[in-house]
Amino acid sequence: MSEWRNWARDQRCTPSSVERPSTVADVSALVMAAAESGTTIKAVGAGHSFTDIALSSGVQLRLDGISGLLRVDRAAKLATVAGGTRLHEIPSLLKPYGLAMENLGDIDRQSIAGAISTGTHGTGLRFGGIATQVRALTLVSGSGEVLHCSESENAEIFSVARVGLGALGIITSVTLQCVDAFMLHAVERPEPLAGVLESLSERQLTSDHFEFYWFPHTQMALTKTNTRHPPGALPQGAAPLSARARLVDDILVSNTLFSALCNVTGKVPSTIPKVNGMASKLTGNREFGGASHSVFATQRTVRFREMEYAFALETIPAVLGELDAMIARKGLNISFPVEVRSAAADNIALSTAYDRASGYVAIHQHIKTAPYEYFKAAEEIFTAHGGRPHWGKWHFLQSKDLDRLYPDLEKFCRVRDVLDHKRVFSNAYLDRVLL
Numbered sequence: 178m179s180e181w182r183n184w185a186r187d188q189r190c191t192p193s194s195v196e197r198p199s200t201v202a203d204v205s206a207l208v209m210a211a212a213e214s215g216t217t218i219k220a221v222g223a224g225h226s227f228t229d230i231a232l233s234s235g236v237q238l239r240l241d242g243i244s245g246l247l248r249v250d251r252a253a254k255l256a257t258v259a260g261g262t263r264l265h266e267i268p269s270l271l272k273p274y275g276l277a278m279e280n281l282g283d284i285d286r287q288s289i290a291g292a293i294s295t296g297t298h299g300t301g302l303r304f305g306g307i308a309t310q311v312r313a314l315t316l317v318s319g320s321g322e323v324l325h326c327s328e329s330e331n332a333e334i335f336s337v338a339r340v341g342l343g344a345l346g347i348i349t350s351v352t353l354q355c356v357d358a359f360m361l362h363a364v365e366r367p368e369p370l371a372g373v374l375e376s377l378s379e380r381q382l383t384s385d386h387f388e389f390y391w392f393p394h395t396q397m398a399l400t401k402t403n404t405r406h407p408p409g410a411l412p413q414g415a416a417p418l419s420a421r422a423r424l425v426d427d428i429l430v431s432n433t434l435f436s437a438l439c440n441v442t443g444k445v446p447s448t449i450p451k452v453n454g455m456a457s458k459l460t461g462n463r464e465f466g467g468a469s470h471s472v473f474a475t476q477r478t479v480r481f482r483e484m485e486y487a488f489a490l491e492t493i494p495a496v497l498g499e500l501d502a503m504i505a506r507k508g509l510n511i512s513f514p515v516e517v518r519s520a521a522a523d524n525i526a527l528s529t530a531y532d533r534a535s536g537y538v539a540i541h542q543h544i545k546t547a548p549y550e551y552f553k554a555a556e557e558i559f560t561a562h563g564g565r566p567h568w569g570k571w572h573f574l575q576s577k578d579l580d581r582l583y584p585d586l587e588k589f590c591r592v593r594d595v596l597d598h599k600r601v602f603s604n605a606y607l608d609r610v611l612l
Contacts, residue, residue, distance in 0.1 A: 181237065183224040184286070185480050185544055192219075192237035199242035201315070201323060201349045208347065209321035211236050212601045219604060220347045222291030223263060225284065226569035227483050230295065230342065230606045240288065243349055246270040255312060257352040260290035267353075268470040276355040277469050280304040280386075285474040290348035295569030296340045296529050298537070299473060300518035301386040301403075302490075305530060308339040309523045310353050316346035319597030327352075334596070337526040337589045342568055344607050345596045361386075361472035362404045362415040364464050370398045374494045381490065381519050381536075386473075390514035391497060393504050399514070403472060415466030481513060482548045484555065484571040485539035486564030487529035493517060493536040499558045500538070509551055513541035526585035529565045539570070568610075576612050587612060 182189045193216065198204045211218040217235030224231065240261030247257040251274050258267060264278075264285040271277055280299040287297060289307075293314075298306030313327035316338060324346070326335040338345050373380075373389055380387045386403035406412070466472070488496060497515070504511055516539040520530045529535060540555055542548035552571055559566075565582045566572030580586050590612045597603075 181221070181224075183226060183231065185227055185482055187482065187544065188224075188227070188229050188232060190232040190234060190237075192233050193235055195237045195239060197239050197242050201243070201317065204238065204240075204243070204317045204347050204349055205321040205323055207236065207238065208317050208319065208601060212319060212321065212599050216601075217603055218347075218601055219343060220260075220290065222261070222288030223286045225287045225291070226295055227571050228569055228606060229604070230569060231291075232606065233604055238347060240290065240347075240349075244288075247350060249274050249276070251276070254355045254357070255352055256355050257313070257350055258289055259350055260288065260315075260348045262289050263287065264289060264292060265470075265474065268468070271355060272358070275358050277358045278307075278353060279310050279356045280307070281470060281473040282307070283473065283475050284477055285470065289351050289353075291569075293339055293351065294341050294343050294348065296527070296567060297569065298518070298520050298530070299386065300388040300520065300537075301384070302381050302519050302521055302534060303385070305521045305523045306340075306528060308525055308528060309521075310355075311339045311351055312354050313352035314338060314348055315350040316341075316348045318346045319599055319601040323349075324596075334592055336524075337585070337592050339525050340527045340568070342527065342607060342610070344593050344602055344611060346602070358408055359469050360406045360408055360411050360466055361469050362406055362411055362464075362466045363472050364400075364402045364404075365462065366400050367462055368398055368400050370396045370497075373398045373400060374497070377493065378490070388516065388518045390516050392514045393501070393511040405469070406466075411466040414464055417465060417467040417471075480544040481541045482544065482552075482571055483539055483541045484548075484552050485516075485537055485567040486556075486559040486572075487520075487535040487537050487567070488559075488562055488564050490519065490534055490536045492562045493538065496538055496558060496562055496564075500540075500555060503554050503558060504551075507550070507554060509554075511540075511551065512543060512546070515540050526589045527568070527583060529567060531565075531583065531585070535565075537567075538564075539567075575609050579610055580612065 178191050180189050180191050196207050208218055217233055219233035220238040220240055221231045243259045244261040245259050249256045264287050282297055282299045293308040296306055315325050317323055324331055326338055370391055384402050385405045388401050390399040518537045520535050522534045523530050566574055
């Protein structure tokens with residue numbers, strides 16, 4: 178069999194076989210066959226997880242044949258999509274019905290099943306992660322049984338399966354609570370970091386969607402504020418980006434030029450502080466608008482590794498201060514900016530925002546730069562502040578560490594024992610993080 182790699186190209190496996198089912202019955206039969214033969218079976222989406230969560234030496238399921246819009250309840254604003262549907266495909270599927278997803282992250286290449294299973298999120302304190310938009314889902318358990326789950330049907334399973342890590346079953350459909358289609362007015366500005374941190378709490382509370390990027394070795398940040406408006410109601414000055422502007426800003430500057438700079442600074446690390454200083458002043462000074470999905474998501478062609486942790490909101494300034502001090506103390510040269518976002522609290526067992534409104538700090542390293550020293554040192558800071566790691570991004574924690582962070586981890590594992598007692602969906606990652 179050929180080797181499979183994730184998007185970042187650093188997680189890899191060679192499955193014993195690759196299956197491409199086209200129906201839920203196909204998935205059920207494949208799971209039953211795996212259980213009977215004593216092998217494992219894992220579904221893989223777009224490969225956008227940075228951890229080894231999707232790796233398997235057993236059967237690999239590719240759900241591209243189980244995708245698309247299954248049904249819509251326009252009155253209730255509910256849309257059911259097949260599990261293999263990519264996030265970037267959903268807006269066009271919802272458009273004829275005047276609907277949109279409530280919130281998205283800045284990458285939309287993931288499958289819907291993979292996105293909710295790993296806790297993918299966007300930003301905005303009034304909005305939870307993508308899993309909070311789920312009102313029902315269908316999964317195939319470790320015995321091959323097809324289970325429909327919602328708050329009224331298989332409720333205990335539903336309470337944990339929205340962020341299920343791929344440990345509970347193969348998700349074949351997801352019902353999303355949508356909203357009326359809307360537009361976003363985007364304002365992006367470079368600002369002094371000190372002022373951003375001083376006003377962070379107010380901005381998080383008063384903005385629909387606020388995030389910022391801090392450039393290490395500088396005291397500058399790039400702020401991004403998105404405000405929601407009904408279709409056709411964007412304020413003056415919020416015109417959609419022209420094709421030329423998008424080409425220059427999002428393709429050439431954000432990807433091509435940045436990739437070239439990473440290659441140069443990777444060879445001459447001492448130039449990174451100066452390059453970051455220039456980048457912090459030159460990038461992101463713009464105002465525009467457009468359909469929600471076109472503003473939320475940006476094209477990413479520069480490959481990187483990422484670690485992200487979730488914290489209580491008030492700890493973010495302290496976390497960044499200690500991160501800055503650590504980088505200076507160790508003499509590290511960090512080319513990628515640090516991303517800071519937020520999300521509402523939720524009640525999903527393994528959500529990083531479980532029972533607390535959360536601020537997120539994400540760090541990155543270019544794929545050609547060894548991440549270990551930076552990530553290890555950063556994780557010591559993150560865990561000291563009670564941080565919870567994103568399941569699809571680099572972390573070094575194990576079940577004994579995570580048991581303290583997730584009060585319902587034991588409940589999750591009890592449900593897993595029922596749905597997959599033969600551990601047909603297991604792999605090294607799940608063995609490491611679950612009880």
